[in-house]
Each structure stands twice: as structure tokens, then as C-alpha cells.
Amino acid sequence: MSVLVQKFGGTSVGTPERIDAVAERILAARKAGHHLVVVVSAMGETTDHLLELASQVHPNPPRRELDMLLSAGERISMALLAMALEKRGVRAASFTGSQSGMITDRFHGRARIREIKPFRLRECLETGTIVIVAGFQGVSVDKEITTLGRGGSDTSAVALAAAFDAECEIFTDVAGVYTADPRKVPHARKIEAIDYRTMAQLARLGAQVLSARSVDLAARFGVPIKVLSSFSLEEGTLVNAHDVPMEGPHVAGIAHKGNVALIEIKGADTPPGAAAAALALLEASALPLELLTLEANKVERVRLSWIAPDEDANKITEHWDELDKPAGRWALNVHRGLALVSLVGHGLADDSGFALDAARRLGRAEVQVRGMRVGALSISFVVPREAADTAVASLHAAYLEPSSVAR
Numbered sequence: 001m002s003v004l005v006q007k008f009g010g011t012s013v014g015t016p017e018r019i020d021a022v023a024e025r026i027l028a029a030r031k032a033g034h035h036l037v038v039v040v041s042a043m044g045e046t047t048d049h050l051l052e053l054a055s056q057v058h059p060n061p062p063r064r065e066l067d068m069l070l071s072a073g074e075r076i077s078m079a080l081l082a083m084a085l086e087k088r089g090v091r092a093a094s095f096t097g098s099q100s101g102m103i104t105d106r107f108h109g110r111a112r113i114r115e116i117k118p119f120r121l122r123e124c125l126e127t128g129t130i131v132i133v134a135g136f137q138g139v140s141v142d143k144e145i146t147t148l149g150r151g152g153s154d155t156s157a158v159a160l161a162a163a164f165d166a167e168c169e170i171f172t173d174v175a176g177v178y179t180a181d182p183r184k185v186p187h188a189r190k191i192e193a194i195d196y197r198t199m200a201q202l203a204r205l206g207a208q209v210l211s212a213r214s215v216d217l218a219a220r221f222g223v224p225i226k227v228l229s230s231f232s233l234e235e236g237t238l239v240n241a242h243d244v245p246m247e248g249p250h251v252a253g254i255a256h257k258g259n260v261a262l263i264e265i266k267g268a269d270t271p272p273g274a275a276a277a278a279l280a281l282l283e284a285s286a287l288p289l290e291l292l293t294l295e296a297n298k299v300e301r302v303r304l305s306w307i308a309p310d311e312d313a314n315k316i317t318e319h320w321d322e323l324d325k326p327a328g329r330w331a332l333n334v335h336r337g338l339a340l341v342s343l344v345g346h347g348l349a350d351d352s353g354f355a356l357d358a359a360r361r362l363g364r365a366e367v368q369v370r371g372m373r374v375g376a377l378s379i380s381f382v383v384p385r386e387a388a389d390t391a392v393a394s395l396h397a398a399y400l401e402p403s404s405v406a407r
């Protein structure tokens with residue numbers, strides 16, 4: 001029998017009734033002839049609730065203890081799902097990330113998987129037992145409980161699929177990957193198949209169906225991912241090494257992020273190596289960098305800018321005075337009230353006229369462009385937050401709807 005890895009997100013296991021429904025989906029896969037490794041997220045809003053509890057006890061909780069706390073969420077859902085399967089007369093066993101052999105580095109809250117030693121899981125599968133694994137967590141080389149960060153359960157599932165040379169099914173509250181958020185764009189259509197690079201870029205720029213990190217991992221190990229709905233039997237989206245257009249601009253989808261800020265760090269009278277010093281400030285803040293731009297002139301004056309969620313902007317603002325800054329005069333500017341809207345596809349930087357056409361279309365839709373970044377796989381526009389929906393709709397109509405003719 002082949003091994004199939006299935007992952008169910010927080011909304012999929014959000015209530016006892018939904019856990020029962022998930023158990024039925026698992027049994028259907030078992031009857032189809034698969035050994036099952038099932039990865040689960042915490043129920044519903046459990047993680048947010050635990051974070052709120054932590055903030056009430058400590059304004060800046062120690063990362064080690066926060067990982068210990070947050071790992072409890074997935075333990076609850078994994079045990080309940082195992083119970084639901086046992087109730088149906090099927091042997092099931094739940095395992096934490098550490099029990100599953102998920103070995104990570106030492107970074108609490110954003111740990112990276114170093115290797116997987118799934119000895120106990122293999123033993124269970126050989127006896128016909130369905131394996132339930134707590135996603136989002138592992139154990140460090142120092143034997144400390146760690147968590148993998150946002151989207152960590154997706155990463156857990158893909159890593160296990162790689163370890164078992166298996167396919168991976170990700171069950172969410174939507175029926176697949178769409179050309180845009182269907183809640184904002186009524187004409188958005190489901191994508192039947194998409195390549196790893198495009199999917200990872202969509203995820204990085206705001207599509208919330210999969211984590212970018214899990215897609216990168218799938219590409220590295222050749223793990224096919226199927227994105228499916230927990231609430232219907234509808235065909236989903238296959239993410240794999242799908243064929244891509246030979247050349248020229250091709251838009252696969254539109255991603256967006258609301259509630260972002262444009263952050264700038266400026267340094268003056270700084271010594272040689274100031275560019276690296278500016279980046280070191282961000283490393284000390286443990287902030288992810290998106291659409292980063294770094295400029296340094298002949299006298300090593302530095303301007304570093306990037307897009308970040310509002311909460312990250314708040315974090316660096318709150319701790320700016322405490323950061324150990326290198327020599328020179330440094331200033332922090334944060335521009336809030338923004339959104340990021342991105343065209344994602346292939347060859348978007350091949351034709352400068354394409355980027356110009358997109359910017360003109362936003363202008364005709366009366367969307368002010370506050371910033372722009374162009375890459376091989378994406379063109380991103382920084383726009384006022386209140387104009388984000390208009391920007392997404394106008395770009396989708398131009399490049400992704402059947403009646404559209406790009407330029």
C-alpha cells in the first residue's frame with residue numbers, strides 16, 4: 001500500500017462535528033488503498049487565543065515558553081481526531097512533532113526542519129494504524145520544543161511526504177487555488193494545475209491557500225501537492241512541476257496583502273560596510289524581508305526599504321531605540337495604511353511595456369501607485385489600503401478574465 005499524507009487546517013478541525021467529517025474523509029482514503037499520515041493544525045482560533053493569553057501574562061513572552069504553549073493547540077486536535085477514528089473501529093495513534101522525529105534548528109518561533117526520523121510512524125503504518133501528527137512543531141537539536149512559524153503545518157505535511165516518498169493533500173476551506181481571492185473577485189476561476197515557482201510566489205505575496213515555505217520544500221523534493229476543500233468533493237488544484245509558457249509575459253494569478261506598511265531605515269555618516277550593518281539591524285529584530293530594496297552611495301549613505309505587515313512595523317517601531325545600531329546617524333520611517341497588489345506569473349520582466357500597461361490600468365481605475373517592484377515572477381504595486389479591492393478587480397479583468405485582451 002502506498003503512503004498518502006493529508007493535512008487538515010484549523011477550520012477543517014474547528015469543531016467536534018468537523019473533526020467527525022474529517023475522520024470520514026480519512027476513512028475514504030484508507031478504503032482507496034492508502035496508508036495514512038494525517039497532519040493537523042490547531043482547532044479554529046486556538047493559536048490566536050493562546051497568543052492572547054500569553055500577552056495577558058507577559059508583554060514580550062520568552063520564545064521558548066511561547067513555543068511550549070503554542071504546541072498545545074495541535075496536540076488537542078490530533079488527539080481528538082485519533083479518538084474520532086477509534087470510535088469508527090479504526091486503529092489510530094497521535095504523535096507530537098518531537099515523537100514524529102521532526103528535528104529542527106534552535107530558532108524558537110521560526111524553526112527550520114533539519115531532518116526527519118519517522119521511525120515510530122513507520123512502525124505504526126506497518127501495523128495498519130492511521131498516524132495522526134501535530135503540525136507546526138518539532139524538537140530542536142538541543143531537545144527543545146520548537147514551532148515552525150506561520151503556515152508551519154503545511155511545511156510539516158510536505159516534509160513528511162518527502163520522507164515517505166508520498167503525495168500530499170492539503171485540505172482547506174476553499175476548493176483550490178484561484179486566479180484571485182474569489183471573495184473579492186466574483187469572476188476569479190480555479191486553477192487546475194500550477195507550477196511550484198508560481199505557487200510559491202503567489203503565497204509570498206498574499207495568497208493564503210498554501211505557505212510559500214511548504215511549496216519551496218515540495219519543489220526541492222518533487223512532492224506533488226493537491227489543494228482540496230474539506231467541505232466538498234470538488235476537484236482541487238495540483239501543484240507540481242507543471243508546464244509553463246515558453247516566453248513572454250503570462251499572468252497566472254493576482255495576490256494581495258492588506259494592512260501592510262512601507263518601512264525605511266536610513267543611515268548617514270556611516271562607515272564602510274554600512275549596508276551589511278543595516279541588514280544586521282533587521283536580523284536582530286527577527287523580521288522577514290519582502291520586496292527589499294537597499295541603496296548605498298559612494299560615501300556609504302544607506303537607504304533600506306521593504307514591505308511588512310503592520311504588526312512587524314509595530315515591532316520594529318517599539319524596539320527601535322533598543323537596537324544596537326552601528327556607528328553613524330540612523331533614522332526609521334514607517335508609512336502605514338497601505339496594501340500590496342501583485343501580478344504573478346512568468347516572464348513579467350521580459351517586456352517593460354507590460355509593467356507600464358499594468359500601471360496605466362491602475363491609473364485609469366483611479367488607484368494611486370505609491371511604490372512598485374518588478375521581478376521575474378511578479379510585478380507588485382504598493383497602493384492605498386482603501387484602493388486594494390479596486391486594484392485587484394481591475395488587474396484581474398485586464399489579464400485573467402475571458403474577455404480580456406492584455407494591451
